[in-house]
Amino acid sequence: MKKADIIVIGSGIAALQLAHHISTKKNVIMLTKSDVKASNSSLAQGGIAASIGADDHYSLHSDDTMEAGRFHNNKDVVDKITSDASQLIHELHEAGCPFDQDLSGQLKLGMEGAHSHYRIVHSGGDATGKNVIDFLVATLPRNISIAENMFAYELLINEKNQCVGVKAKDETGNIHYYFADHVVIATGGCSYVYSLSAGSPNVTGDGIAMAYLAGAEIADMEFIQFHPTMLIKNGEVKGLISEAVRGQGAKLVTKNGKLIMEGVHPLKDLAPRHVVSQTIYDYIHKGEEIFLDISSIDDFEAKFPSITEICVSSGINPKDGHIPVAPGSHFLMGGIRVDLNGKTNISGLYAIGEAACTxxxxxxxxxxNSLLEGLYFGKRLAKYLNSALPMEKLENDVFLERSNHTPVTVPNFNELRERMMENVGIVRTKHALVKHKSWLERYLHLDQEFPSFDNLSISEIQSILAIVIALMITDAALERTESRGGHYRLDYPTENINWQNHQVIYHYTKGRIGAHEQNKATVHARAVFC
Structure with missing residues (x-):
């Protein structure tokens, strides 16, 4: 058993930013599923958006964010984050984090899809995530302890509905108990529950499912972003081709050279991601191959060294000018419902980064905007925790244990991923969603009493938590009878004003002492609560 002031589960940019801003008087333990650098943050080829240019303003960045989010965003949150973006970049840069500069020493600003101005800051061309994570890890304060290869799987909740710690398993299956006044989930999203994904295999939604089973509110799970341009070879994802490539002038074309985004959207190849992904999907569904034509980009290899390496290692020569692409699961807009300080509806439990719905x-x-979100909420939550008082908890860290009866069986994880891509992917229908939900419920129901996971292997626990995530995505996609952003229903192909700013929220209470209400999918108007 280990105790700390703060436990952070995850090691992406949000977790590391929190670690840098937390008081050195706080004892912090960071638990990470594998290597400390093995997060989606480190894989981010794109940069960090901030209105740094002389002709730019945070209100324009805010407008672009709202438009891309199809006005389902919380405007107050968007304004606060975009207005702080420049300061967050300059703080990192002044601390020594390397960002690309022009000959005059000014930060270079790139263009990406759905942005109205050049405002993307990069590091190492297309290695921004890796460079930022390397810097943050290398400069971690001494009060931060890191436990690698530690799989967190159950939050410890006491009878006062306070989160008092977490259970985790090491590589050999030994159980470890960690207790703290404050527990932060920063485990990322769930992109790897889909078969087409360039994300880390570690990102399967564990933290979100764990929070759900502890009683946290989960929102907007139907909104999955499918990145338009993942490098595809022989039906497999080999890597991600950053949107910055299209920002430099690359075009999406068929094998015969047809420009597929002409006449689809005013921004053409730089249209919002859901528009581009759905357009590519339509062509692929009709049997067409789609390529990224990079022939117009001078010095491609110098500008995009990481992407060049991915191409070459996959047997594709960038000098040929065409990279085969297809959309794949990339980012979750939903997650654990939090306020501006990252607080959940459970005392002592917080969520930041992609795991949070902010x-x-x-x-x-x-x-x-993803690395930006991690920087903002990591710093903001640290500031809050620096002044937060220890919780008044029950004596002896009493927490509620699940029963140890035999759990249900779980499907093959790769089969789950294939079915998710087929039935809850880029284009959805009621028929496919109902079929998939029925298949998932052969294994689990969201409102069943869940057993103790203590005697299960890490892979078995991960599969169970992945089914919980898959059920929430599928059920929420059934609930939302419209198309908006990353959620596209072929049987409801347009936006419905009655759905704008309304969230599908899941709240699990069954199986907890003193709790009798079963969880339900409920629709609430968006609100940031305290």
Whole structure:
């Protein structure tokens, strides 16, 4: 058993930013599923969006964010984050984080889809995530302890509905108990529950499912962003081709050279991601191959060294000018419902980064707003925790244990991923969603009493938590009878004003002492609560 002031589950940009801003008087333990750098943050080729240019303003960045999110965003949250973006970049840069500069020493600003101005800050061309994570890890304060290869799987909740800690398993299956006044979930999204994904295999929604089973509110799970341009070879994802490539002038074309975004959207190849993904999907569904024509980009290899390496290692020569692409699961706009300080509806439990539903992204994330969100909420939550008092908890860290009866069986994880892509992917229908939900419920129901996971292997627990995530995505996609942002229903192909700013929220209470109400999918008007 270990005790700390703060436990952080995850090691992406939000977690590391929190670690840098937390008081050195606080004892912090960071639990990470594998290597400390093995997060989606480190894979981010795109940059960080901020209105730094002389002709730019945060209100324009805010407008672009709202438009990309199809006005499902929380405007107050969007304004606060976009107005702080420049300061967050300059703080990192002044601390020594390397960002690309022009010959005059000014930060270079790039363009990406759905942005109205050049405002994307990069590091190492297309290695922004890796460089920022490397910097933050290398400069971690001494009060931060890191436990790698530690799989957190159950939050410890006491009879006062306070989160008092977390259970985790090491590589050999030994159970470890960690207790703290404050527990922060920063485990990322769930992109790897889909078969087409360039994300880290670690990102399967564990933290979100764990929070759900503890009684946290989960919102907007139907909003999955499918990145338009993942490099595809022989039906497999080999890597992601950053939107910055299209920002430099690359065009999406068929094998015969047809420009597929002509006449689809005023921004053409730089249209919002859901528009581009759905257009590519339509062509692929009709049997067409789609390519990214990079022939107009001078010095491609120098500008995009990481992407060049991915191409070459996949047997594709960038000098040929065409990269085969297809959309794949990339980012979750929903997650654990939090306020501006990252607080959940459970005392002592917080969520930041992609695991959290903050109101910034709405129905579709604007390019390069993800690292920005992590920086903002990591710093903001640290400031809150620096002044927070220890909770008045029950004596001896009493928490509620689940029963140890035999759990249900779980499906093959790869089969789950294939079915998610087929039935709850880029284009959805009631028929496919109902069929998939029925298949998932052969294994689990969201309102059943869940057993103890203590005697299960890490892979078994991960599969169970992945089904919980899959059920929430599928059921929420059934509930939302419209198309908005990353959620596209072929049987409801247009936006419905009655759905704008209304969230599908899941709240699990069954199986908890003193709790009798079963969880329900409920629709609420968006609100940021305290």
């Amino acid at each position: 109101g910034l992204h709405g129905a579709n994330r604007l390019a390069s």
